[in-house]
Amino acid sequence: MNLLAFGVREFGLELSPDKLQAFEIYYRELRRWNRRANLTALISPEEVQIKHFLDSLSIYELAEFREAISSGRELRMVDVGTGGGFPGVPIKIVNPQVSLTLVDSSRKKVQFLEHLIGVLGLKGVEIIWGRAEEVARSEEHRERYDWVVARAVAEFPVLAEYLIPLCRVGGYVVAYKGPKIFQELEISLEAISILGGKVVRLHQVQASALESSRYLLLIAKESPTPPLYPRRPGIPAKRPLGLRKGKRPSLSPGSR
16 A cells, blocks of 8 residues: 555655555455446555545545644534445545545445444444435435535536535535536526525545546535435436536536
């Protein structure tokens, strides 16, 4: 894990031997389970360290997140469409005090996550097999989270309806994105506003080991999400909120 150990120093992080060992175990289990659960197309040690682990931890470039972590307050985070556990599990390894919920609609990926969390011995992790639209309608999860994160899930006009309803007023949503975020954001502003969010900024990731086209979209939750949202499963993807007929972008999600 040398690439990861050096890379996180740009975020002001130093990984202890036990945390580096946890990432070694994570990589081993990811590789072992990948064929049966289709977790990632990127599987070499270098790719996983940089494009999965380090990329997940780029959230530390956000001053708001660093402040939240250092405050000592309880921090509730939900990772939507987590797949192989990115970005939530790397964040949890570095900061065990984070209370983490992982959501994915693939049963095989959920089984992997259940196994992984057990092997790593992580406490305070809830794993949910389900659709984000359904989870966000349950009283237990709706507007309960301080931080809502997602990476390589969907284009943002769709993703906004998955994420913002889960965030409490005063909390933040972070979407990990590539260069197409400029197109996505332009046609997402109405949806963000309808759902109670406000764009704080689009942060270009500065880590030298990562591609210059990596971005973090930071959204603050300013008002409660109207009860109508999220709509029932499948509808956000078919009819993205706030898009006029004919404006739907031909953008594909990033690869895991």
